[in-house]
Amino acid sequence: MSHPTAATATVHGAHHELGFVRTYIFSTDHKMIARQFLFLGLFMMVIGGILAMLIRWQLAWPETPVPGLGWLLTETEGIIPPETYNMLFTMHATLMIFFVIMPILAGSFGNFCIPLMIGARDMAFPRLNMISFWTGAVAGVLMLAGFFVKGGHAAAGWTSYAPLSAVPTYTGTDWGQNLWCISLIVLGASSMMGAINYITTVVNMRAPGMTLFRMPLVVWSLFITAILLLLALPVLTSAAALLLFDRTLGTHWFLPAGGGEPLLWQHLFWFFGHPEVYILILPAMGIASEILPVFARKPIFGYRAMVYSMLSICFLSWIVYGHHMFVSGMDPRVGIAFVLTTMVIAVPSAIKTFNWLGTLWGGSILFTTPMLNALAFVGMFVIGGLSGIFMASTPVDIFIQDTYFIVAHIHYVVFGGSIFGAFAAIYYWFPKMFGRMLNEPLGKLHFWTTFITYNVAFFPMHILGVGGMMRRIYNPTQYEFLQNLQWWNVLITWGAFALGLAQIFFVINFFWSLFAGRRAPMNPWNATTLEWSAPSPPPHLNWGDRIPTVYHGPYEYSVPGVPEDFSPQTRPLPAGAAAHH
Amino acid sequence: MTPASPPAVDDAAVAVDRLLADIGRLPPPPPPEEGGEGRPWGEPERTPLVSNAVLGMLGFMGAETMLFAGLIAGFLVLRYAAVVWPPPFQPRLPIEVTGVNTVVLLLSSATMIRAVRAIRRGNQAGLVGGLGLTAVLGAAFLGVQGYEWARLVGFGLTVTSGSYGATFYTLIGAHGLHVVGALIWLGIVLVRAWRGRFSARAHTPVVVCAMYWSFVVFLWPVLYVLVYLT
Ligand code: HEM
Numbered sequence: 049m050s051h052p053t054a055a056t057a058t059v060h061g062a063h064h065e066l067g068f069v070r071t072y073i074f075s076t077d078h079k080m081i082a083r084q085f086l087f088l089g090l091f092m093m094v095i096g097g098i099l100a101m102l103i104r105w106q107l108a109w110p111e112t113p114v115p116g117l118g119w120l121l122t123e124t125e126g127i128i129p130p131e132t133y134n135m136l137f138t139m140h141a142t143l144m145i146f147f148v149i150m151p152i153l154a155g156s157f158g159n160f161c162i163p164l165m166i167g168a169r170d171m172a173f174p175r176l177n178m179i180s181f182w183t184g185a186v187a188g189v190l191m192l193a194g195f196f197v198k199g200g201h202a203a204a205g206w207t208s209y210a211p212l213s214a215v216p217t218y219t220g221t222d223w224g225q226n227l228w229c230i231s232l233i234v235l236g237a238s239s240m241m242g243a244i245n246y247i248t249t250v251v252n253m254r255a256p257g258m259t260l261f262r263m264p265l266v267v268w269s270l271f272i273t274a275i276l277l278l279l280a281l282p283v284l285t286s287a288a289a290l291l292l293f294d295r296t297l298g299t300h301w302f303l304p305a306g307g308g309e310p311l312l313w314q315h316l317f318w319f320f321g322h323p324e325v326y327i328l329i330l331p332a333m334g335i336a337s338e339i340l341p342v343f344a345r346k347p348i349f350g351y352r353a354m355v356y357s358m359l360s361i362c363f364l365s366w367i368v369y370g371h372h373m374f375v376s377g378m379d380p381r382v383g384i385a386f387v388l389t390t391m392v393i394a395v396p397s398a399i400k401t402f403n404w405l406g407t408l409w410g411g412s413i414l415f416t417t418p419m420l421n422a423l424a425f426v427g428m429f430v431i432g433g434l435s436g437i438f439m440a441s442t443p444v445d446i447f448i449q450d451t452y453f454i455v456a457h458i459h460y461v462v463f464g465g466s467i468f469g470a471f472a473a474i475y476y477w478f479p480k481m482f483g484r485m486l487n488e489p490l491g492k493l494h495f496w497t498t499f500i501t502y503n504v505a506f507f508p509m510h511i512l513g514v515g516g517m518m519r520r521i522y523n524p525t526q527y528e529f530l531q532n533l534q535w536w537n538v539l540i541t542w543g544a545f546a547l548g549l550a551q552i553f554f555v556i557n558f559f560w561s562l563f564a565g566r567r568a569p570m571n572p573w574n575a576t577t578l579e580w581s582a583p584s585p586p587p588h589l590n591w592g593d594r595i596p597t598v599y600h601g602p603y604e605y606s607v608p609g610v611p612e613d614f615s616p617q618t619r620p621l622p623a624g625a626a627a628h629h
Numbered sequence: 630m631t632p633a634s635p636p637a638v639d640d641a642a643v644a645v646d647r648l649l650a651d652i653g654r655l656p657p658p659p660p661p662e663e664g665g666e667g668r669p670w671g672e673p674e675r676t677p678l679v680s681n682a683v684l685g686m687l688g689f690m691g692a693e694t695m696l697f698a699g700l701i702a703g704f705l706v707l708r709y710a711a712v713v714w715p716p717p718f719q720p721r722l723p724i725e726v727t728g729v730n731t732v733v734l735l736l737s738s739a740t741m742i743r744a745v746r747a748i749r750r751g752n753q754a755g756l757v758g759g760l761g762l763t764a765v766l767g768a769a770f771l772g773v774q775g776y777e778w779a780r781l782v783g784f785g786l787t788v789t790s791g792s793y794g795a796t797f798y799t800l801i802g803a804h805g806l807h808v809v810g811a812l813i814w815l816g817i818v819l820v821r822a823w824r825g826r827f828s829a830r831a832h833t834p835v836v837v838c839a840m841y842w843s844f845v846v847f848l849w850p851v852l853y854v855l856v857y858l859t
């Protein structure tokens with residue numbers, strides 16, 4: 049596919065000054081857009097986190113006034129009413145999935161890593177990239193606006209099952225749910241523009257010598273994520289539009305009264321929803337695959353197996369979604385088909401896990417903050433993946449579906465996987481992104497407090513789930529069989545509060561380092577990939593008048609015959625040195 | 630600074646490139662002042678097999694296909710869940726008029742192809758003529774659709790009349806909106822063609838617009854068969 053050529057580039061117009069607005073707001077520079085997505089995601093994480101704290105308060109001490117919330121919930125003097133509780137968990141999940149993890153992993157690191165790591169000067173369509181961010185920001189504003197409309201925000205769960213979501217009086221929300229739909233439709237447009245850009249950039253804009261199988265795994269993961277985004281989000285768009293029509297125009301897509309079909313929503317939603325969970329996790333997998341070799345000073349184990357397992361995930365994602373609907377009423381034969389495909393999709397994840405372990409095996413591991421977070425990603429993802437296998441088998445799932453076991457699974461894959469992956473990425477690429485180093489001791493403090501409190505907050509949910517605690521219930525103490533489990537809820541809540549507080553270390557570290565951190569050298573981690581051959585932070589168009597030429601794969605660490613323990617992709621391996629691939 | 634040397638491209642790639650010229654090859658990269666969406670200025674990399682613009686358009690068409698796949702799946706579910714279809718006491722859809730209209734729309738894709746062929750030979754007048762004819766046919770299609778819609782509403786078929794009305798207006802309306810969008814885009818390209826902005830070498834915007842137009846055109850028979858004929 050590629051025709052390596054002499055890397056002689058002359059860059060015209062690279063040095064003209066852009067004004068404030070073109071530099072910081074309507075910027076077309078992929079690195080600035082990456083920062084914008086990062087700030088959007090972190091800001092939304094604060095809001096989503098506050099909602100989570102309120103959920104936990106209610107579950108530990110149901111129907112008691114939330115300290116300091118009397119001014120907001122005046123009618124109940126600070127007690128969270130049931131409708132509000134529904135809104136809290138709906139919007140917590142919606143924000144975290146669509147406006148935290150997607151903007152940070154796919155939006156920010158997709159933008160940051162792809163051009164820099166394949167040796168491009170920018171995305172294929174820089175202006176489209178800018179529009180993509182601002183469309184996403186508008187979606188965010190629309191989503192937040194829902195909190196301020198009469199009747200409150202959407203309250204039918206992040207899955208918004210019809211008919212509950214399709215008739216305003218069922219949940220008591222009116223424009224809240226409508227804005228939920230509209231916002232996700234707008235977000236779909238943003239994601240589509242981003243996905244088109246990523247795919248085109250990866251296919252067409254690689255530097256000389258950067259063959260597909262010399263691409264870093266994080267680029268592979270983001271490329272495959274982009275394919276899933278491109279093809280999955282439009283299905284959500286169609287579903288959200290139909291829901292919106294049912295609510296506003298009086299159509300009956302999901303309402304049996306007019307010939308509609310409530311299950312149709314579930315099919316459309318989960319046809320999108322399962323690829324979506326891989327959209328959330330694939331970039332984190334790529335990030336871990338990037339960071340583990342750097343700090344184990346070893347090549348990645350099984351590069352091609354990693355690529356092929358991601359490609360098979362990309363394919364299998366489309367044919368497993370029925371595992372979310374085992375109890376919605378389906379033909380047992382179809383159910384078995386979905387059981388089998390779901391078991392099969394766990395295989396590529398297992399392959400990846402073994403490859404990560406193989407990468408670590410015998411390495412001289414440096415326990416830096418990015419490495420700690422990447423290791424946590426691997427460990428927590430294993431727990432989440434294993435609980436997934438439990439639920440993939442119908443006889444077990446019929447017992448644990450819609451319980452806190454599912455909530456535990458979600459949080460082990462999405463927090464344990466995606467968020468630890470996001471933290472790993474932030475700690476790893478911060479020096480390149482902002483040109484300054486984060487503070488290591490503070491980073492480690494943040495990591496360990498987060499890691500411990502995270503497990504206190506989420507592991508016991510497995511026990512609660514098997515004990516029968518349903519998800520999305522307002523007051524667990526109302527059920528006699530749950531009363532002797534209530535102390536777990538209290539423990540979880542304390543864990544969650546501590547987890548929330550632990551993030552203060554991160555905020556301090558982030559903002560302090562942004563302005564006063566040590567200046568980052570060009571290659572602080574002695575890594576091999578192309579972004580470390582650009583200045584920290586890279587200027588507009590990333591490289592001076594020459595773009596790098598790539599001579600070998602991305603994970604040449606400790607190559608025998610090379611004096612240093614890393615061989616940048618831009619430096620040919622000496623004749624006779626054993627290349628790994 | 631060394632002057633940019635032309636990229637060394639091997640023969641096979643040149644042959645493939647020639648073949649792919651049919652679906653729009655890359656014009657020389659636009660200078661950054663114009664802010665064109667080509668590849669970043671002055672790179673010496675390999676010549677891509679498919680230009681950025683065409684690849685991006687293919688991606689967009691993929692996404693659009695999934696959007697309509699969602700809507701069509703919804704339609705099929707409701708349609709085959711219904712005991713009688715079309716439901717009794719509801720107006721019938723205008724099959725014949727719409728059939729003729731389908732032909733009109735299909736014709737517009739032929740004129741579009743003629744327009745692209747013309748500019749590939751550098752024939753500016755042919756381009757303007759072809760695009761203009763396409764726009765007229767597209768507008769005619771929309772006009773007839775709008776007229777038929779108004780009649781159906783008059784006969785009492787509305788979005789609220791059960792799944793029959795809902796599916797009809799949603800699917801056909803979604804397509805109609807796409808035709809409107811494609812027509813606006815076509816209008817912009819037409820104005821630029823009128824001003825002589827395209828040449829035999831640089832006409833990617835025309836090709837990309839033509840791709841989208843064809844997508845919208847060839848989506849229509851699928852919807853016509855499903856919604857009107859089954
Ligand atoms: C090893 C692979 C995995 C398997 C076998 C698996 C299996 C399952 C199953 C069977 C369910 C449905 C449970 C029920 O509702 O009864 C489920 C739910 C869920 N999974 Fe996974 N999963 C896997 C990986 C992941 C990953 C990587 C993510 C996200 C990053 C994820 C996110 C979710 C979410 C968010 C839900 C809950 C959806 C809801 O709200 O109902 N899963 N998983």
Ligand SMILES: [Cu+2]
Pocket residue numbers: 321322325368369371372
């Ligand atoms: Cu799933």
